[in-house]
Structure formats: structure tokens, C-alpha cells
Amino acid sequence: MFEILKNMFRRKLRTSLTVFGIAIGILALVVMGGIAEKLNLLVDGGVRYYSDKVQISSAESSFIASTPLRLERKKDLTKVDGARCVAASIGTTLEKDLTAVSFGPPPLIVAQEPQCDQYESFKLNFTDGGEFSSEETGKVVVGSDIVKKLDAKVGQKVTIRDKDYEVAGILEKTFTSPDNSVLMSFSDAQKIIHADLPEIIKTQIKANSITDGFVVYPDNGINPDELANKISEEVSGVKALGPKAFEDQIASTVRTFTSIIYGIAVISLLVGTLSIINTMTMSISERTKEIGIKKAIGAKPRQILAEYLAEAGIIGFLGGVIGIGFGSLVVYLVNGFMEQTGDKIFLLTPRLLWSSLIFSVLLGVVAGIYPAMHAVQINIVKSLREE
């Protein structure tokens, strides 16, 4: 082992540059992977959340922008066969105007009528404080990623959309969308979306009669996607989306996007791999005579192979460690900066770090195969004649 390290650093500059090349590739993988991991987990959370229910929004709404619905439409939805419980729900942005560019969904205000809570499978846990009762207004529960942005502490006030609310609880980290959401009572949220309406409409409609959408929980044994189709057919002016719609519209798009992100990182690593092949080929051609000596004194082909593969693997490992170190630093700094706006764009998961390290070592070993095979095939007599 010590001998391998000695050999590696015979040409300090060359080896360091190669290690650095791999480090840059791994840094790219860690940083890009950090974004992809965040998106993936958000999507996974979404898939889980939407898996057993139907989301109802106005027919004019999209996933990004919503148009309010009248609360009385709930009657139409309840009538649909297979709907067990219908609750009005609101999801709107925390900031009135979106200023920052975001890689994930922006921080949201989320509210839902309490009557269907017993059917909800997506449970939340608290690190501090707890839930507020359904009758209470003026209270909020804050997601873990926006605690800093709002400077939220349990029992103290936070300002949202120019109004003060008391913090009832702080959510445990879920790595999905509740992390950057504020949960408030339905009636408080109604006031917020009412305030967002154009002036003409605002005067014609009362805050307590509107909603952003509904959540429909299906009866036992009813497929939520089928229920969504039925609602779309039977109830006019609404759009019903089941789990499949989320999967088709959001999840698959995001997954393609994350694959592209990984692809870019892998391309940068490919450059690093080529530089390992180059370095190892060079160093083996410089050490031809040594390899001949080792063979003459009894080194077996697999021992020679193992020595050079180990050397390439160590280059990969060092590159991986440095790349992960710098990548984590970049993520830490950027996330620290972005935390002020509640929009942490990177997520370093242990699986990302471990797989990056294993990947870099494997890459090194694979890159070392060709040069090491070359070393094995060196002719003893010819190599000993070399000066």
C-alpha cells in the first residue's frame, strides 16, 4: 500500500492534476446530484401524498397557477359515487410576488378543512410545539426549511403576507414539500387568497366562500384515478387529478430532468477517467523496466495487475474524497445563503455521497484496466534491456 502511494507521487504534479480532474468531476456529480436528490425526494413525497386521493382545481387552473373555486361546489363533489370525504384545500405561495428563481416549488401556504383528516395517510411530525385545533385562527405550523427565513420560534409571532401569526409548531424534516410550507387554518388561508383576487371580483365574493381546490378521498376499494375520471365527467368546471396525473405531468418530467442533470455530471467525470487512463499509461511506460524486474523476481501477472489497478483505484478514491469535500462545501455555502429565502436547492443524501465515492473508485479501477493489462503483458527480457 505504502509502495503504491510512493509510486503515485513520483510524479507529483501529474498525479495531482489527475486527482484534481476526478475531483472536479465528482464535485459536479455531488452538486448536480444534490439538486437531483432534492427534486427526486420532492417528487417522491408528491407521489406518496397524491397516491390515495383526488385533487380538484378549477378547470382553468394548472399545477403552477390556480383560480379560486366557490366553496359550495363541494356539494357537487360529495354527490359523486365513490367519494368518501371532500375537504376544501388551499395552496398558495408564501410571498405574494415570486422574486427568486427556484429549482423546486417555492415556499407555500397550505391549508385544508379538518373534516377529512382521519382519512389522510400523509402524517406530519413536529420537532417543537404541535398542531393547532381546527377552530383556532391566527396560528401557523412552519416547515423545517423556512424556519430561518421566517425566524420562527414556537409561541412567537411571524409575519406572513403582512399579517402576524403565532407559531404553534415546527415540523420535522420530511425532505419533501412540507419542509418549505406554512400550514395555517383554512379560514386564514381563505382571507389570503381572497386578498389576492382582482378588486372587481373581490367586492362580489366573500372570503369565507372561496377555496383554491378540494381534496377528495375515495371510498375503500375505489381507484383514485378512476374516481378522478368520473369527477371530470360528472362535475363541470373542475379538473380532477388522480395519482397517475401527478406521475404523468410532474414526476416523469422531473425524473427526465434529473437524469439529464446526472448525465451532465457523468460527462464531466468521463474526462477525468480519460486523464486516469493517460496518467497510468504514461507511468507504466516509464516503469517498464521495474515491471520487468518484478516479474523476473517472481511477481505473478495478477499481482502486477492488482498493483496497478490499486494505484488507479486510489487516484479515483482521492479524487472522490476531494470532490465530495469541495462539493459538500459548495452545497453548504449555497444552501446557507439560500436558506434566507427558504429555498434550499441542494440536498446531500448519504446515498449520494456514498455512491459518488464508490463510483469514483470504480471509475479509477476501470480506467486502470487497460494500462494494467499492458503492464502484465510486458516482456521480461525486453524490458530488462531497457535503459
Next chain:
Amino acid sequence: MAKTILKLGNLTKTYIMGENKSAKKALKAIHKLHRLYEELILVDPKKAAQIEKRLNKSQAYFCKEKYELSYKAATGRALKKTKPAKGVVVHALNGIDLEIKEGELVAIMGPSGSGKSTLLNMLGLLDEPSSGKIFIRDEDVTAIKGHRLPEVRSKELGFVFQSFNLIPTLTALENVMLPLKYSKNKIVSKRKLAEDALKKVGLGDRLHHNPNELSGGQRQRVAIARSLVNEPAIIFGDELTGELDTKATQDIMKLIIDLNKKGQTFIIVTHNPEVAALCKRTIHMRDGKIVK
């Protein structure tokens, strides 16, 4: 004494039959065993009869062939090596018959291109003959295929080259430890063996020096220690004094003669008649043939 004899008997059995098949050690043990056995018969014939029975089993292993063949370090029969060069076939070796006995110190001399180094490479299993056979301790090594060849090289053969051929990044001790690292034996105290080998060549105080911190003579001593460390049957020297001055040449040859006296077989290729004169036997080569 009876216990000693039994112990020696078992030891000899291990050497001959076991994994660590070292004929030299076995021979030494056999000699000692015979001496002790004779002494015992003289002292107490009754006891000797009892022991003889118990020894019978061990003695079965002192098989005649092995005993005799272990004296032959290397045998080359009808060795030929042809090399194509610009459409003409050059006979680098043209029918060599040679037998080297254990404990010999042989010099191979001849003009450049006479086939000395080719012969050495053949006997040292670094190169394959085009035809003919080589026996090391009566084993046809030309029949050994690929993967066992390095093992034979590391256990049975040692090499000392003209330009020392030490690994520059390794210390003297690490260089000497290399053959142990590559040999199959799970020797626990590799370091100890390497230290002993360096002490044998008079470099006990230079263990941690890198080759570039040593003189030419000292480097060649390290190379000799490296060739010795696995206790090989034969050590091959290819112009091993070629890059040394007169004083260092004398020192190295003195060392080789000392080691030879202790039973180590050497085959040395040399241009230097003074070096050849110090050897017990000189083989002269010309045009790929042994001329005398």
C-alpha cells in the same frame, strides 16, 4: 540424542515431502541425521535397534532418486533458441547441453552475441527455448505453464543484473522484501528474513537507505541480498560486476565466493577473465554453442 534424531527425521521428511521443498536443507538434515545415527549405534546398539524401527517410516522418504537429483541444480538439454532478424533466422542458441551441479560456481564467457545472456535467460526461465528442455532439480520446467512459472522463479531462482535493477523508490530493505512479497509462502517475518539477507551481504547498517544513497558496490550487494532472500537453488548473475570498479568487483566476488562456500549455486555471465578465474568452472560460448 534419540529425540534429536527423531526430530531431524521428521524435519527431513517435511523438507522432502512438504510444501517447503528445499533439497538443500533436506540434504543437510540427512547428513546430520546419518552422523548422529552412526554415533548412536556406536554408543548403544540396543537402543539403536528400537529407534531404527521408528525411523523406518521417515527413512522411506530418503528415496534414492531425490537424494541424487537434488545435487543437480540445473540441466539444459539440446537447448535451441532461434530469433528471426530481417528475414534470416539467427540461432542464438544452437544445441546446448549443460549440467550445473548444486554448489557450483560457474562462469559463462564468450564474445558479444555468443548467446551467453540468452542461455542465462533460458535457464532463469525469463525466456523460452525454441526447442530443448530445462530441468531444475530434475523438474522439467519447460513444461511448466504460465501461472506456475513466476512461483518457480520466486522460490527457486535468484537474479543479479549488471545495472543492479533495484526499485528506486524502495529502500534497501523493501527491495530485498519484494521476492518474499511475491512468493506464495506465507512467511510471517518477511522483514526479519530481508534484514538477515542484508546482514549476510554486509549491509546491516544500510537497511533504510534508498538505492540512490548507496554506492555501486553497495547497490549490487542489495541486489545479491534480494536474490538470496528466498534461498533459491541457483542465483544467476548477468555481468554483475560490469558496472563496478576493480575494488568493488573484488568485494562482490569475495562475497559470492563466500556464499558459494556455504553451498549457494551461482551461474555468472561475464566478460571479465579475472572474475571467471575466481569461479570453479568456466564455460566458453561462441555462436550459440559451448566451445569448451
